[in-house]
Structure formats: structure tokens, C-alpha cells
Amino acid sequence: MEFSLRGFIKGFKAGIPIAIGVASYGLVFGILSRQAGLDLLPSLCMSAFVFAGASQFVALDMWVTPLPVAAIITTTFVVNIRHFLMGAVLTGRFKGMTRFQKYLSLFFLVDETWAYSLSQWKKGNTNAALLAGSGFCLFLAWSLSTVLGNIIGSGPVDPAKWGMDFAFTAIFIFLAVGLWQGRRDILPWLIAAIVAVIVSKAFPGKWYILAGSLSGSIAGALAHDK
Amino acid sequence: MTNNIDVYLTILGMAVVTYLTRISGFYISNRISDLRPGLARTLGYIPGTIIVSIIAPQILSGGSPGLIAAAVCLAASLVFKNLIAVMVTGVVTISLLRHFIFI
Numbered sequence: 001m002e003f004s005l006r007g008f009i010k011g012f013k014a015g016i017p018i019a020i021g022v023a024s025y026g027l028v029f030g031i032l033s034r035q036a037g038l039d040l041l042p043s044l045c046m047s048a049f050v051f052a053g054a055s056q057f058v059a060l061d062m063w064v065t066p067l068p069v070a071a072i073i074t075t076t077f078v079v080n081i082r083h084f085l086m087g088a089v090l091t092g093r094f095k096g097m098t099r100f101q102k103y104l105s106l107f108f109l110v111d112e113t114w115a116y117s118l119s120q121w122k123k124g125n126t127n128a129a130l131l132a133g134s135g136f137c138l139f140l141a142w143s144l145s146t147v148l149g150n151i152i153g154s155g156p157v158d159p160a161k162w163g164m165d166f167a168f169t170a171i172f173i174f175l176a177v178g179l180w181q182g183r184r185d186i187l188p189w190l191i192a193a194i195v196a197v198i199v200s201k202a203f204p205g206k207w208y209i210l211a212g213s214l215s216g217s218i219a220g221a222l223a224h225d226k
Numbered sequence: 227m228t229n230n231i232d233v234y235l236t237i238l239g240m241a242v243v244t245y246l247t248r249i250s251g252f253y254i255s256n257r258i259s260d261l262r263p264g265l266a267r268t269l270g271y272i273p274g275t276i277i278v279s280i281i282a283p284q285i286l287s288g289g290s291p292g293l294i295a296a297a298v299c300l301a302a303s304l305v306f307k308n309l310i311a312v313m314v315t316g317v318v319t320i321s322l323l324r325h326f327i328f329i
Binding site: 024025028038042045046049050051052054055056058059061066067069072073075076077078079080081082083084085086087088089090091094102103106107109163164166167168169170171172173174175176177178179180181185188189191192193194195196197200201208209210211212213214216217218220221224 | 232233234235236237238239240241243244245246247248249250251252253254255264265266267268269270271272273274275276277278279280281282283284285286288292295296299300303304308309310312313315316317318319320321324
């Protein structure tokens with residue numbers, strides 16, 4: 001595999017149509033981050049340094065005073081743990097790159113850039129910079145739209161009055177539909193829902209998210225083994 | 227107002243653990259030939275079950291309007307395939323339900 005500017009630019013251009021969709025999410029994230037009490041700078045920092053949409057929405061949903069620092073960080077880790085599998089797939093593709101090129105590229109690893117780059121490499125493209133190029137394009141879209149949304153969101157609105165408190169639920173329902181893989185998800189999702197509801201009633205804080213997800217996922221894997 | 231140090235500490239922590247998830251799979255599979263299939267399957271279910279665990283208590287705590295609006299969002303997600311359209315549908319639905327039906 002080579003790592004060249006040409007590959008980076010090709011990746012960047014391929015990322016533009018995806019970036020339009022990403023920017024719409026970023027705009028929503030920016031608005032809701034302001035509603036959650038995040039000022040412009042921390043909101044931008046989160047998008048620029050974390051750069052993982054679903055986990056950022058989850059963090060906003062947990063953003064209360066006093067801030068549950070440990071719970072948010074732990075939950076972020078679990079939400080993003082899928083990157084582990086995606087990164088493992090890249091090992092064979094990154095041979096011959098410098099350490100800097102590898103670890104820079106991995107920062108730009110998100111669902112869409114990973115899927116795009118893999119499809120290109122499977123077709124015979126040998127440029128490893130596609131991932132970093134498409135990722136950088138989405139990174140710009142995500143960060144800039146967060147800034148714009150945060151500014152728009154600073155207008156005086158009462159979230160509960162306008163049903164904005166339901167915006168998160170709507171976003172998560174939309175994300176869940178996109179993650180549905182078919183009938184094999186029924187059992188893990190059902191168990192996750194039941195455990196989450198029980199734990200949310202029995203324990204304070206947001207740990208029910210981890211409890212529900214881990215029990216549902218393990219149940220799903222065990223059911224498969226039978 | 228939330229303590230500023232906590233805000234940046236949380237964001238820094240999120241950034242570090244997220245980057246770790248991005249590099250760890252790559253780093254580890256350089257050393258181990260194959261991931262244990264049970265673990266791989268468990269990880270595969272994590273994204274969906276996380277989202278379900280977030281929304282299940284939220285929807286139930288919203289009572290009847292919450293359940294109805296959630297069902298409408300589900301239908302809207304299947305029809306529109308667009309985040310903003312679904313969000314607007316959900317917010318409008320819950321507002322209408324709260325103002326006119328479940329007062």
C-alpha cells in the first residue's frame with residue numbers, strides 16, 4: 001500500500017457527498033449541545049477531538065449538573081468500542097506505512113470512511129491515504145457544522161415547551177433503525193431494553209445504559225453459540 | 227453552572243478513550259492472529275443495544291404521549307431515512323400530544 005497526496009485528495013472528494021449528511025447531524029449536535037449548556041469552545045472541542053457522532057449525542061443526553069464525568073467517559077468508551085473491530089480489519093491494509101501515517105489515519109476512522117475505504121481497496125485501489133482524506137473531509141464538516149449549530153442554538157428557547165426534550169429520543173430511534181441488522185437483533189435488543197428499564201429504576205445515574213447494552217450483547221452472542 | 231474544569235476533563239477523557247478504541251483493534255490484531263469469535267459477536271451487538279438501552283427508559287418515562295410519539299418516530303425513520311425529518315416529526319408530534327390531547 002502507498003500513502004500519497006493523490007490518494008488523500010481522492011478520498012477527500014469522495015467524502016464530500018457523505019459530508020453533507022454529516023453536517024446535518026453536526027448542526028443538530030451543535031444546537032442540542034448549546035441547549036445542554038455547552039458553550040461554543042467546549043462544543044467545538046468535543047466534535048474536533050472526540051469526532052464520533054453517536055457517542056457525542058449520548059454524552060449530551062447525560063450532560064447534567066453536577067457532571068457525571070466517570071459515567072460519561074465510560075459510556076463513550078463502550079459506545080465507540082465497535083471501532084475495535086473496524087481497526088482490526090485495517091491491519092493487513094496498512095503494511096509499509098510509517099507509524100505517523102498509521103496513527104494519524106486511525107484518528108479519522110469512522111463508520112462511513114471505513115466502509116468507503118475498504119470498498120475501494122477491495123476493488124484494487126492501493127492507496128492507504130483514502131481513509132485519512134475522506135476522514136478529514138468529514139472532520140471539517142462535523143466541526144464546522146457543530147460551530148454553526150451551537151451559535152444558532154443560543155437563541156432563547158424553552159426546550160421542554162417546544163418538545164425539544166424529545167429530540168434526543170427521536171434521534172436515537174432514527175439511529176436504532178439504521179443499526180438494525182435483522183431478526184438476530186430481537187433477543188439482544190429486548191434484553192437490553194428490559195435490563196435498562198429495571199436498572200434505571202433501581203440505581204441512580206446513567207449506568208443503566210452500560211448495564212442494558214452489555215447484558216443484551218452478551219445474551220445475543222450466547223444465543224448464537226447454541 | 228457546571229464546573230469548567232469538569233467540562234474539559236470530560237471532553238479530554240472522551241477524546242482519549244475514543245482514540246484508544248480506534249487504535250486498539252489495529253494494534254492488537256497486529257499481534258494476535260484472530261479475535262475470539264464470541265467476543266467479536268458481543269462487540270457487534272454493542273452499538274444497537276446501547277441505543278436501545280438509552281431510549282427504553284426515556285420512552286416509558288414519557289407515558290402515553292412518549293409511547294405514541296416514539297411509534298411515530300419509528301415509522302418516520304423507515305419512511306424518511308433522514309435525521310432532521312425524523313427529529314422534526316418527533317418534536318412536533320410530542321408537542322401536539324402534550325398541548326391538545328394529554329393535557
